[in-house]
Amino acid sequence: MERSGALEALRCDMHSHLIPGIDDGSPDMETSIRLIQGLLQLGYKKIITTPHISGEFFPNNPEIIRAGLANVQEELRRQQIDVELHAAAEYLMDDSFSKKLSDGVPLLTLKDNMVLVELSFIVPAMNIKSLIFELQLKGYQPVLAHPERYLYFAANKDWYEQLRDAGCFFQLNLLSFAGYYGREAQQLAEWLAKKNFVEFLGSDMHHERHLEQLKNQAVIHRMADKLVDAGLIRNAEL
């Protein structure tokens, strides 16, 4: 059931793809504005949108992202839509990412030193722990996007413990609690939440279908409230 303000407790959404035409998210300005209005109806006050950056598919950089952000901000002003919109990035931890780290290229952060990173959905990265370590050595705090969606971890949940021990923050996707990415991702999200392995909740919004689910799946609203009440969730600090 659609409930306006249902995700108000989170205050800030820190994972989405709302800059038009630069990744697999919103294709045009009209869609971006509609999706942003949808987030506002859900009760969010602030949005940090996070375009993909990867070597192969989405070779974005801070200049491209800042220019796209400025366009969206201008359109929001023109339409007198009141929202605090910022941009960071979702970095795929691929070879180009590791090169950026070794070259000392400054990364876009959610806030302070927090960097949103993702892994391949298909192939487990062999060097994940050394990449996390290198990120920390450069002074960054890694925030792993949707850990519940790397299904290869299901067979060996010890990986999660190791990443937590290494100091990694976890960002779960709200849609996972509604089974949007399948039963296994849902179970992993529930397991991670139960273990308190979560600091952030994100919409990971790419398109209207995501927005519909965020509005209509009561289980998402319940889980968000429950995890916020438990004092685990740091979205509002961003």
Ligand SMILES: [Fe+2]
């Ligand atoms: Fe994403």
